[in-house]
Amino acid sequence: MEWSPSDAATMIARPGAHDDKYSRGVLGVMTGSEQYPGAAVLGVDSALRTGVGMVRYRGPERATNLVLQRHPEAVTAEGRVQAWLLGSGMGEPDDDMRRMLLDALSEKVPTVVDAGALGLLGHASGPVVATPHARELGRLLGVEPDEISADPARWCAVAAERLGAVVLLKGSRTHVAGPRGTRLACAEATPWLATAGTGDALGGILGALLATHSAGLAGGGEEAERMLVRLAATASLVHSLAALRASGGAPFTVLELNAAIPQTVAGLLSGIAE
Template sequence: MRRWTATDAAGSLRAPTSHDDKYTRGVVGIRTGSPSFKGAAVLGVEAAWRAGVGMVRYVGPAGAEVLARRPETVLSEGRVNAWVIGSGTDPAHRDDAETALLREILAGTVPVVVDAGALDLVDHPAAPVVITPHAGEFGRLRSRLGMPPVDPDADLAERDDAALETAEALGAAVLLKGARTVSAAPGGFIAVVADATPWLATAGTGDVLAGAIGALAAGAEDLTSATQWGPVAATGAWLHGRAANVAAGRYGLAGGPIT
């Protein structure tokens, strides 16, 4: 199994040049958060900015909280190069209007990171999509697809195969989160990211990861199909893990719990 490394991640990143502006560096739209989980929106927006995107457009119920944290965020819809949806939301509390708007995003042409409360809407989307489930969400997703569950004690190869099988069945890339994160995409791409610190096992981690991956997607070139998502998603997970190791003090600095 291919292990995603710093060298691999570098191949999916581009440093800005003197010819860049905020638009050429990428614009990510973030439609996340809910009245009960406004913090998810704040975390995702913060992560997108820190991952180096040129602009963040936030659309959702946490606008005041987002601006208090990152006042440069734009609170209006407009042209975007990628979307992040679902973080901090619950499909049981999603109304028909919101469902229609999310389906419209999934029917578009720009890349979409689908997390948490929007996972139920993904089924051979027209847009290039990566889903970011944790183990519990992954199990529920496979059940919806009529696939057998993956035993929590299954060996690593079985988990890897299940991620790739699910990607093929959905027509979307899968980033299966965990201590050993798996990035799988239709067409056979599969890689693992296994360098993160256990300090990442905390609430909000997935919101941060989704925002960071959305930022990378917004700045990526030629991300036009789900088959091309694998390296970008793996790089997002690698960067998140690397930053977490630094923040947690794994490399000699004082640290502690982080997201």
């Protein structure tokens, strides 16, 4: 089934008059590294632009400083979160980071698991969306990336069943699958989206959506899984439409994609999508 803009609009939470920064969702972000600190900036930026009440960032000192320079509203103190975004911009985590990631995975809140955290998927105790590209999924499954790219819909479903998690397989056409067989796909994205950092932005969008829907995901089960699949597809669609808006048929930067997210969300909510 192909996920449409009208479908996506139903998965975007609108704040009400009585909402505050906590009820609008608090997203914990543990991303970036000394080698790739920009991933932290891009994910925090896209999450805030998608719509959450607060982002709590925890990561290396250099990445933390860059996040605060870009977004002084980001909170770096420990505290309760309603969802996590883990692993973007990380390689194999060192012992200290591994402990931090495992602590986050033990919290039983909805979690986006990306890049350097994918190897820890089996430790998750709450609802999870894994967001690999074909090479990362190939490493997880012991399959050649070219084989995955030749039939991404099938391998996304296989991965969801084997890993016991919702899987969003990144590519020119994104596929999402749940362990119980729910499958969605999004329209093919602009080729200009194939640039460094766009996956970090996608993680932030998805993390924000999970945080704003944490109450509906609590407890797990089949309905929560279906919601996770729909939220993952919605994140992909917002990402793709923001890229189209930023591109206009030409190259663009990831920060330009992020800057287009609010108007993209507004267009979806008003029934007008590019």
